Amino acid sequence: MTQQKPRRLRGADVGIPPRQLDFRLSDEMPRWVYGDNRTATCYLALLSAFFPPGEDFFVKSVNRYANLVTDPKLRAEVAGFTGQEVIHSREHERLNEVFTERGFKLGVPDLAIRTALAVLYRLPHRQQLACTALMEHFTALLAEETLIYEGNGGDIHPDLKELWLWHALEELEHKAVSYEVLELAGNRRSERILAELLVLAVVGPAGAVAFLWLLLTEGALFRPGDLVRGARMLLGRGKALPKVLMGMPRFRRRDFHPNRRNTTALEQEWRDKLFGTDGTLNDQLRRRLA
Template sequence: MRGITVGEQKKTLRGADVGIPPRQLDFRLNEEMPRWLYAGNATATLFLVVLSGAFPPGEDFFVQSVNRFKHRVTDPTLRAQVAGFTGQEVIHSREHDRLNDVFRSRDIDVDVPEKAIALALRLLDLLPARQRLACTAQMEHLTALLAEELLSHEDFRTRIHDDLTELWIWHALEELEHKSVSYEVYETIGNSRRERVLAEVLVDATIIPAALVSWIWLVLAEGVWRRPRDIRDGVRMLFGPGGFVGRIIPRVGVFRKPDFHPDRHDTTALEAEWRERLFGPDGTLRDQLRRRA
């Protein structure tokens, strides 16, 4: 857990005090953006549509899973981190709802992945609360890995259309800022490696198929299946060696290790770099930031 000073513990802490500030942002989504927003490739763009559609129900599931055990958290730092995590996730959901409305305005059926992921999450909702939290920690591990790739590799960022780059970069930064919160809460109530292994199996059996089937459905619905070169290039950019998703696959399984903790892989320098680039004196999102005092 990332620590704070003794002096800071004397006041009621907020997310901003522990490095997880909920940032009220006003993204200016340009409805005149081109239809294919990832390197001009339809297949890869539709994968981003799936991700964006997954976030509103996914973020809600994460928040509920963590807050189900909020009463068990006595450490003031972790309580503040939970508050920051909750605030950030709620804003992520709101901004992706806005982006999803842009997709809907173009008749890209983002409701397909949103409903498919929501159905998969309802299946996970049938699990005991501890197991749901373990699943949340596993999915937060996945999103943190993707976030790190996006922030670490310029070629991934430059493939996203300029009008959307900052939204995805901001989201990635905050995923890293709160990457350990759900796991810390899980450790508070008892960390079971068996539950973690089962969480990976359950996510692989529900969320991943829902996302992949939605992606294939969109590729078919958009007529991309008639353009095999687009499909080949999109799959290579995402899942090939050095691809956006392909690069994280070897690291997914560390969640099962007995000594796993999200902070064992240090991303604090990367986070600091992007906080400065986005919200520093010359930050590209400084003018859009409406952070509360």
């Protein structure tokens, strides 16, 4: 009898399932979807504008080293990571279209991030991967705080909240993949420290210019009360962003690894809430990819 070849592991087999979702964004969704505040909504729109080109950069930098990945489990994790990021890009492109239809001028943010990434694309491949690992560290920290804060009420309008909760869950599910591939490529602490400086020097100004543009075009710069309230919503005590910024320096530690911060219970909690038996997103789940 011919022995059957074992089935190749998929992303879903290793806890990183690319979920084909088709979010139904309500026509009734208000313009100011983050706490009914212009400033905070501009921040949310900025993140969404940055995601599609940014996640394309992540996928390319990781898959460039696919030939080094021989472990079946990590190979499946890379496949799951790639699938999740591709779907994230698609859904945020749809959200960006909705923002644009509501009058947000996202052309400058899009140009700003693409210009910044064009600079990073000129770096050696392993340095690009180190930059990806750093930015994935940022998104993992942001995802963790988003699930905790928005899950306990939060400020994002209900019409949009589930998209961000889904994205946050999947960022935690694949948070270690780019770093594991960096380890195979010859992880050097000097390159990780340089990645911090490069991303701060290149992506940081792009984000600042794009945010100021959105604040200007949305009229928030001329509303001091809105600016102050928005700043409190983003940077105030107990908010997500300060905790994210405080966690960023962990990346330069000699013993850094994304999985040192255990988010397993948080991930399972939201997996159950969104995709469990009575999951709130089951009706928007189309099919699963390998």
